[in-house]
Amino acid sequence: MECIHRFYWNDGGRSSCGFVGLAGDCVTRAISIATGLAYRDVYNELSMLSGKSPRAGMVDSITAQYLISRGWERQSTTGVLVEDFLVPVGTSIIECHKCRRGNGHVFAVIDGVLHDTWDPREELAYEVTAQWTPGPNGVVQRGNGTQARRHENDLTQAEFEKIIQRLRAIDNTARNHASTESERENALRMMQSLLMRHNLTRQDITGEEVDGTTQHTRLACAVNGSRALAWEKDLAFYVTDHIFPLTQWYYNRQGHRTVFFFYGPKFDVDNALQLFRELLLTIASAAKLLYGGYARGSGASYAEGYVASLPKSTLAEGVIRDLECATRSAYSLIQQRALSVQETAREWLDLECGIRLVKGYRRTRDFHDPAAEGLGRMHGAQHQVTVPDRKLRLGVNPPPK
Numbered sequence: 001m002e003c004i005h006r007f008y009w010n011d012g013g014r015s016s017c018g019f020v021g022l023a024g025d026c027v028t029r030a031i032s033i034a035t036g037l038a039y040r041d042v043y044n045e046l047s048m049l050s051g052k053s054p055r056a057g058m059v060d061s062i063t064a065q066y067l068i069s070r071g072w073e074r075q076s077t078t079g080v081l082v083e084d085f086l087v088p089v090g091t092s093i094i095e096c097h098k099c100r101r102g103n104g105h106v107f108a109v110i111d112g113v114l115h116d117t118w119d120p121r122e123e124l125a126y127e128v129t130a131q132w133t134p135g136p137n138g139v140v141q142r143g144n145g146t147q148a149r150r151h152e153n154d155l156t157q158a159e160f161e162k163i164i165q166r167l168r169a170i171d172n173t174a175r176n177h178a179s180t181e182s183e184r185e186n187a188l189r190m191m192q193s194l195l196m197r198h199n200l201t202r203q204d205i206t207g208e209e210v211d212g213t214t215q216h217t218r219l220a221c222a223v224n225g226s227r228a229l230a231w232e233k234d235l236a237f238y239v240t241d242h243i244f245p246l247t248q249w250y251y252n253r254q255g256h257r258t259v260f261f262f263y264g265p266k267f268d269v270d271n272a273l274q275l276f277r278e279l280l281l282t283i284a285s286a287a288k289l290l291y292g293g294y295a296r297g298s299g300a301s302y303a304e305g306y307v308a309s310l311p312k313s314t315l316a317e318g319v320i321r322d323l324e325c326a327t328r329s330a331y332s333l334i335q336q337r338a339l340s341v342q343e344t345a346r347e348w349l350d351l352e353c354g355i356r357l358v359k360g361y362r363r364t365r366d367f368h369d370p371a372a373e374g375l376g377r378m379h380g381a382q383h384q385v386t387v388p389d390r391k392l393r394l395g396v397n398p399p400p401k
Contacts, residue, residue, distance in 0.1 A: 004114045012028065012030070014028075014029065025043075028042050031046075031067070034132075036139070060095070072134050077129065081128075090133075091108070096128045097127060099127055107120065171191060216264065217269050229295060236251070244271060244275075246268045246342065298371075309376070309381040
């Protein structure tokens with residue numbers, strides 16, 4: 001027995017199977033990860049058992065019926081937070097609920113690693129109600145990726161992806177003008193046979209839909225103290241508004257600490273959290289060396305000035321003024337896409353994590369040191385903000401000199 005020691009982002013194969021849109025599909029996802037079965041197969045079987053789509057969740061009785069039929073066993077438990085819960089070696093499925101609101105959640109654990117699209121340990125508010133473990137004849141995904149005792153008609157996620165890749169290759173041959181007439185006819189016949197055998201459609205192999213699926217996540221960064229400082233909030237705003245505009249943030253007080261949460265597209269959230277931590281450590285260390293602290297007094301003024309003067313754009317103002325109308329239209333389209341992604345992320349946060357954000361206001365401190373703030377602005381203006389392995393995005397590049 002051991003505590004969960006790491007989080008690994010895993011959607012259970014939902015995006016690989018061609019599913020798009022938002023879903024509160026934690027039951028389907030957890031079962032697919034723990035058993036190694038294809039997400040589509042689990043989704044369809046749960047839908048048949050319940051008589052409705054499992055994208056909005058699944059009642060405990062249907063979940064139990066499915067897992068018992070696969071040789072899994074349930075053990076009830078109460079009063080233990082997820083982060084303190086001891087999981088067995090191997091694979092298990094954990095049921096938990098939020099202490100105050102009672103929202104339920106299900107996730108898979110493999111060899112002490114939590115596999116999910118977000119980490120419920122971050123909130124310190126989820127209690128474990130039960131855990132499922134495979135019995136002697138249970139269908140289970142081992143930590144090394146092997147699977148034990150599968151049903152005859154079960155299709156693993158790896159096998160499903162191989163079939164999809166093969167179908168796409170055949171489809172490319174059929175649509176290739178360089179192929180001969182006989183090659184195209186053979187490709188179409190082979191594709192039709194595979195589609196019927198595995199109960200698939202052409203939509204399932206459309207690469208554009210699969211590749212265009214946005215993968216969401218939420219990650220947390222704990223800071224010292226039970227109250228979020230003004231410059232810490234300004235820093236979170238800077239990272240999400242100026243560097244990674246597709247991500248969003250909020251903060252919450254949990255006991256003796258404050259936690260900043262970043263949510264949105266997975267790749268952007270990973271990098272936003274990394275950059276926030278780096279800047280947070282840099283600014284706090286500088287304020288502490290110069291003024292002995294960063295939470296109040298001159299140290300806080302220095303940190304506020306530092307954040308306020310961080311570089312806001314990678315394009316010179318003169319370049320932006322000289323942009324043509326077509327380029328401005330491109331920026332408008334990019335802005336519309338960013339707003340759409342942000343709205344989708346807020347819906348995902350509500351549907352998947354059970355969180356609806358509200359705005360709150362607090363009175364700021366009275367003391368202010370203009371000299372310390374000026375020094376912070378000077379240092380912040382000299383800071384070079386770099387993001388490792390940052391993906392290139394559609395945008396405007398300055399014209400060559």
